[in-house]
Amino acid sequence: MGSVIEIEGLRKTYRTLLHGPRQALDGFDMVVEPGQVHGFLGPNGSGKTTTLRTLLGLVRPGGGRMRVLGQPVPHALAAVTPRIGAVVESPQFFGNFSGRRTLRLLATTGGIPHRRVEEVLDIVGLHGRANDRVKAYSLGMRQRLAVASALLKSPELLILDEPANGLDPAGIREMRDLMRDVVAAGATVLLSSHILGEVQQICDSVTIIAHGRRVTAGPVADVLASQDKGEFRVKVDDPARAAAVLAEAGAVVRPAEDHLVVTGVTDPAWVTRTLAGQDLWVAELTPITPDLESVFLQLTDEPAVSA
Amino acid sequence: MKLIRAELVRLFARRFTRIALVGVLLLLAGIATVIWITNHKPTPADRLSAHIAAEQALTERNAAYQQCVDAQSRTPSPGATDSGAKQFPPGFDCHQITDYPSTDADFLPASFRLAAAGPDLFRALGALLALFGFAVGASFIGAEWSSGGILTLLLWRPNRTPVWLGKLGSLLLGVLGVGVVYSVLWYATLWVLADNRGSSALTAGALRSLALVDVRAITLTLVAATVGYAVSALGRNTATALGAAVAWVVIFEVGTRIILGLMNAARPERWLLSSYVQAWLTNGARFFDESKCHNGPDPCVGVWWRISAQQSALVGVTLLVVVTAVSLYSFRRRDVT
Numbered sequence: 001m002g003s004v005i006e007i008e009g010l011r012k013t014y015r016t017l018l019h020g021p022r023q024a025l026d027g028f029d030m031v032v033e034p035g036q037v038h039g040f041l042g043p044n045g046s047g048k049t050t051t052l053r054t055l056l057g058l059v060r061p062g063g064g065r066m067r068v069l070g071q072p073v074p075h076a077l078a079a080v081t082p083r084i085g086a087v088v089e090s091p092q093f094f095g096n097f098s099g100r101r102t103l104r105l106l107a108t109t110g111g112i113p114h115r116r117v118e119e120v121l122d123i124v125g126l127h128g129r130a131n132d133r134v135k136a137y138s139l140g141m142r143q144r145l146a147v148a149s150a151l152l153k154s155p156e157l158l159i160l161d162e163p164a165n166g167l168d169p170a171g172i173r174e175m176r177d178l179m180r181d182v183v184a185a186g187a188t189v190l191l192s193s194h195i196l197g198e199v200q201q202i203c204d205s206v207t208i209i210a211h212g213r214r215v216t217a218g219p220v221a222d223v224l225a226s227q228d229k230g231e232f233r234v235k236v237d238d239p240a241r242a243a244a245v246l247a248e249a250g251a252v253v254r255p256a257e258d259h260l261v262v263t264g265v266t267d268p269a270w271v272t273r274t275l276a277g278q279d280l281w282v283a284e285l286t287p288i289t290p291d292l293e294s295v296f297l298q299l300t301d302e303p304a305v306s307a
Numbered sequence: 308m309k310l311i312r313a314e315l316v317r318l319f320a321r322r323f324t325r326i327a328l329v330g331v332l333l334l335l336a337g338i339a340t341v342i343w344i345t346n347h348k349p350t351p352a353d354r355l356s357a358h359i360a361a362e363q364a365l366t367e368r369n370a371a372y373q374q375c376v377d378a379q380s381r382t383p384s385p386g387a388t389d390s391g392a393k394q395f396p397p398g399f400d401c402h403q404i405t406d407y408p409s410t411d412a413d414f415l416p417a418s419f420r421l422a423a424a425g426p427d428l429f430r431a432l433g434a435l436l437a438l439f440g441f442a443v444g445a446s447f448i449g450a451e452w453s454s455g456g457i458l459t460l461l462l463w464r465p466n467r468t469p470v471w472l473g474k475l476g477s478l479l480l481g482v483l484g485v486g487v488v489y490s491v492l493w494y495a496t497l498w499v500l501a502d503n504r505g506s507s508a509l510t511a512g513a514l515r516s517l518a519l520v521d522v523r524a525i526t527l528t529l530v531a532a533t534v535g536y537a538v539s540a541l542g543r544n545t546a547t548a549l550g551a552a553v554a555w556v557v558i559f560e561v562g563t564r565i566i567l568g569l570m571n572a573a574r575p576e577r578w579l580l581s582s583y584v585q586a587w588l589t590n591g592a593r594f595f596d597e598s599k600c601h602n603g604p605d606p607c608v609g610v611w612w613r614i615s616a617q618q619s620a621l622v623g624v625t626l627l628v629v630v631t632a633v634s635l636y637s638f639r640r641r642d643v644t
Contacts, residue, residue, distance in 0.1 A: 096322050
């Protein structure tokens with residue numbers, strides 16, 4: 001089976017009379033493989049939302065090539081849209097309609113039986129408030145309604161832009177479970193999020209975008225490994241002497257508050273052996289692996305928005 | 308069809324539509340109430356006294372005519388006081404007195420005659436429905452843009468032209484339905500009023516004429532709904548259409564009228580959309596061109612001129628085509644950001 005999303009050299013420039021041209025995407029590439037949760041990360045204004053909107057036909061691309069579920073878009077968008085569920089940015093619905101009526105109208109538009117409305121209301125946990133007006137919903141409930149609307153089609157590809165916005169911790173966990181269920185059912189999820197810890201927990205692969213270009217992509221473990229500098233955290237009784245011993249043996253050592261950071265070592269046993277040879281006994285030896293947040297900050301050179 | 312069905316449900320589920328429907332209904336009820344209160348069906352006693360009054364008026368008019376003829380045939384002597392000569396100066400056309408003879412009807416208490424008042428009341432219905440159509444049309448897509456409903460719809464239906472046309476189609480179907488239902492209700496109301504407060508008698512020709520007025524009224528409503536929808540879609544919010552309507556009235560209807568008046572321009576009404584609306588509703592309208600008039604002792608020699616229903620239709624269709632084409636083009640091309 002081919003890739004679910006393939007983007008090559010996508011370009012988009014917004015032109016306004018007041019501010020002139022602004023390049024949002026500058027030859028962006030992305031590949032999303034089937035049956036995965038793929039994280040899509042980038043700082044504010046990096047081009048994430050433009051990419052998603054271009055994929056969904058809401059924004060006209062200035063150049064490049066896109067295929068979704070094997071079909072070229074936007075040319076064949078009408079053919080693939082019934083197979084895509086999407087929540088783009090903050091979910092917006094007509095406030096005076098109830099959640100149930102909102103979903104029923106969408107179901108009618110898409111020729112989906114109304115029993116599916118009840119199913120998705122159950123899935124997102126909105127059944128108890130389905131007859132309330134949307135304007136009485138909290139942000140989190142609107143988010144659930146948006147996800148419900150995306151699930152109505154039983155999509156093969158679910159695109160979620162910041163789905164955890166406004167959700168409480170329990171809601172975030174439910175959303176995570178929901179995405180896992182969707183993938184377990186054979187679909188693919190493209191998840192755009194600022195909550196890097198969440199992405200690291202749930203995503204199989206990621207693409208990171210900055211200034212309209214891809215800065216890295218691949219399985220989460222590979223992306224993290226690519227930034228792994230082989231650092232170890234070493235605690236000993238006499239850090240000053242230990243640092244001198246290790247440096248003399250060829251390691252790069254950086255003293256920290258109550259430990260040493262040792263770099264340029266491939267085998268941690270070497271550290272133990274070297275220090276033990278000088279009657280220095282290691283109390284703690286831990287590899288320092290980068291997390292997604294540090295990788296993100298390093299690659300995008302921008303502060304991430306915390307959850 | 309699925310889209311049209313869903314959008315029709317959406318149209319009538321919207322609170323604004325419901326409030327507007329009730330508003331039009333209340334205004335029509337107000338008009339009907341005023342008609343009910345101010346009109347009475349003449350009793351036999353009313354008819355008798357009206358007949359007597361008409362006879363008396365006829366006698367007085369004949370006497371006045373004779374007095375006028377006498378006054379015109381005499382040459383007044385200088386210094387003489389002749390009341391007839393004072394009342395009817397030399398050259399007065401005495402036939403003016405008998406041109407419009409009084410009838411019994413002139414002396415009856417006000418009564419509501421469907422044949423006479425029906426057309427104007429159906430034009431009033433048309434004006435109300437046109438306002439309804441414009442506002443509901445504007446709000447139908449404007450509020451959807453503001454609330455994000457259009458974005459959601461485009462995620463389901465990415466081909467924008469069918470979405471734009473489908474929403475417009477459902478709007479027009481809905482407005483047409485409202486127009487037909489309200490027309491039937493209005494006719495029934497007027498018939499009941501006429502039957503109780505005057506005369507409901509209608510010849511086949513009068514009925515056909517009334518039906519034609521109603522067709523024009525409903526057509527105007529559909530045009531207004533389309534223009535409201537198209538302008539609102541262009542600006543992506545309801546306020547654009549409402550603002551455009553207010554600006555149109557202030558700049559083109561009031562401002563242009565004042566400027567053209569100051570310039571003493573010929574046939575100023577031809578530049579005003581309201582003239583064409585009037586001509587459409589009345590199957591042609593006559594206007595007096597005062598540009599030829601001037602201050603002086605001579606009487607004004609202005610001319611009457613006319614806007615036909617066909618000219619009015621041409622203006623309406625042109626406006627409709629331009630506004631909808633620009634709106635649809637913009638809907639198809641602009642990014643949803």
